Amino acid sequence: MAARRFPVEAGHVLAFTRALGAADAGLPVAGDVAPPTFAIAGAQFDPDYPLRPRPGVPWHGSGGDAGLVTEGAGGLHAEQHFVYHRPVGVGDVLTGASRPGREWEKQGRSGRLRFREQITEFRDEADELVVTARSVSVQREAW
Amino acid sequence: MTPRELAVGQRFETVVVADLKRTQIVQYAGASGDYNPLHTDEIYATKMAGYPSVFAHGMLTMGLTGQAVTGLVGAENLLRFGVRFTAQVWPGDTLTVRCSVVHVGARDAEFSVSTVNAEGTEVMAGYAHARLVT
Numbered sequence: 001m002a003a004r005r006f007p008v009e010a011g012h013v014l015a016f017t018r019a020l021g022a023a024d025a026g027l028p029v030a031g032d033v034a035p036p037t038f039a040i041a042g043a044q045f046d047p048d049y050p051l052r053p054r055p056g057v058p059w060h061g062s063g064g065d066a067g068l069v070t071e072g073a074g075g076l077h078a079e080q081h082f083v084y085h086r087p088v089g090v091g092d093v094l095t096g097a098s099r100p101g102r103e104w105e106k107q108g109r110s111g112r113l114r115f116r117e118q119i120t121e122f123r124d125e126a127d128e129l130v131v132t133a134r135s136v137s138v139q140r141e142a143w
Numbered sequence: 144m145t146p147r148e149l150a151v152g153q154r155f156e157t158v159v160v161a162d163l164k165r166t167q168i169v170q171y172a173g174a175s176g177d178y179n180p181l182h183t184d185e186i187y188a189t190k191m192a193g194y195p196s197v198f199a200h201g202m203l204t205m206g207l208t209g210q211a212v213t214g215l216v217g218a219e220n221l222l223r224f225g226v227r228f229t230a231q232v233w234p235g236d237t238l239t240v241r242c243s244v245v246h247v248g249a250r251d252a253e254f255s256v257s258t259v260n261a262e263g264t265e266v267m268a269g270y271a272h273a274r275l276v277t
Contacts, residue, residue, distance in 0.1 A: 012174070018170065019167065019171040019175070020203075020209070021159065021160055021210070022210055033218040034218075035213070036209040037206040041175045043176035043177060051179045052176055052178050061178075061183075062187045062191075066186050067186070067191045069191050069192065076228075077201040077202065077228055078227065078228060079226065079228070080225065081224075081226075083222070083223050087218060087221070
C-alpha cells in the first residue's frame with residue numbers, strides 16, 4: 001500500500017464499523033478510536049491499489065462474460081498482524097508506506113506454497129509511527 | 144478492564160455474526176476498498192476461480208473478531224493484534240470468537256483468540272495484547 005494521504009474520516013469509520021456489524025452509534029467525532037483493522041482501509045487512498053476497478057484498466061471480474069483468471073494476483077491472505085503505537089482516531093491524517101519483508105516456501109499437500117510478507121508503516125502528520133501492519137500472503141506455485 | 148478483573152484461563156465467547164449475508168461481504172468490500180471479485184462476484188468466484196461460492200475477506204473475519212476483542216479491552220487499549228487465517232468463511236456462516244486470557248501483568252494482558260464457525264472449525268487463530276487500566 002502506498003497512501004500519501006490517508007485522512008481518517010468520520011463517515012468512512014462509520015461505514016467500516018457498520019460493515020463489521022456494530023450497533024449504529026451514529027457518526028463518530030474527532031478523536032473517537034477506529035476499529036483495530038481500520039488501517040487496512042488505507043487502500044482507498046492508494047491510487048494504484050490493484051483490487052479496485054480503475055478507469056482504463058481491465059478488471060478481471062464478471063461482466064458480459066465470467067471474467068479472467070489473473071496470474072499471480074497476490075495470492076490469498078494467510079496472516080495479518082498489527083502493532084499499535086497509539087490508537088488510530090477520527091481526525092488523524094496518516095500516510096501508509098509498504099516494503100517487502102521475508103519470503104519463504106513450504107511444501108503443501110497440493111504443491112509448493114510461497115509465502116510473502118509485506119510491512120506497512122502508518123505515520124501521522126508529525127511523522128510519528130501510529131500502526132505497523134505486517135501481512136503474509138500465500139500463493140500456490142505450479143510444480 | 145483492570146488486572147483484578149482478569150485471571151489466566153478465563154474465557155470470553157461472543158457471536159460476531161450469525162448467518163453471514165453476501166450483502167455484508169459487499170458492505171465490507173465497499174468500506175475497506177478491497178473489491179477482489181472472489182469476495183463479491185458469485186459468477187467469477189464459481190465459474191472462473193472454481194470455488195463453491197464467494198467467500199468473506201480474511202480481513203472481514205479479523206475485523207469482526209476485533210470487535211469482540213475491543214469490546215473486552217477497549218479499542219484505545221489494544222497494543223498488538225495478529226491472526227492466521229485457517230479456513231474460509233462462507234455466506235451463511237455463524238462465527239463465534241473465543242478469547243482466552245493467557246497472561247495478566249501489572250498493566251497489560253495477553254489473550255489467545257480463536258474464531259470458529261458453527262461446525263466448530265477454526266477459521267482464524269491469533270493473539271491480542273492490551274493495556275489494562277490500573
